[in-house]
Amino acid sequence: MTSASNPRPRPGGDTEPGQHRWRVLYDGDCGLCKWLLCGLLVWDRAVRLHPFALQRPEARELLADLTPAERMASWHLISPGGERQSGGAALAPLLRLLPRGRVPAAAFARLPRLTDRSYRWVAEHRSQLSKLVPKRVKQRASECVRRRELELEL
DSSP, X not given: OOOOSOOSOOTTOOSSTTTTOEEEEEOTTOHHHHHXXXXXXXXXXXOOEEEEEXXXXXXXXXXTTSOHHHXXXXXXXXXXXXXXXXXXXXXXXXXXXXXXXXXXXXXXXXXXXXXXXXXXHHXXXXXXXXXXXXXXXXXXXXHHHHHHHHHHHX
């Protein structure tokens, strides 16, 4: 994994629409993952995040250097320049992209071990945690994520 020192896209560097977007690769079969992602997409008023389910062929291409198990073990954030961060390490860069996200991003960046351990715990228990999210909420979250995917693929 590489680290993005500045998670802001390069102004004027886009040659085609969507190049300035950050790709968020998530488990498309995980209700908890989609619920959390939907919250981030709602927060992302500037539409900088482009969700991709890890099960899609594009995700396999973007993560070709990882084994299938490594791909599915966590979520991944890929910058417009191609730098990738995964798991807890991706949280601070992602939050920096969102309105008023710099303060929480700074807190997570200051505690990388705790952030990664916390992320790992949630990832390892996502099936059980997903059961706590009501079915109708997961359905709305799936629709929210799918709308963004379709919006950006047009």
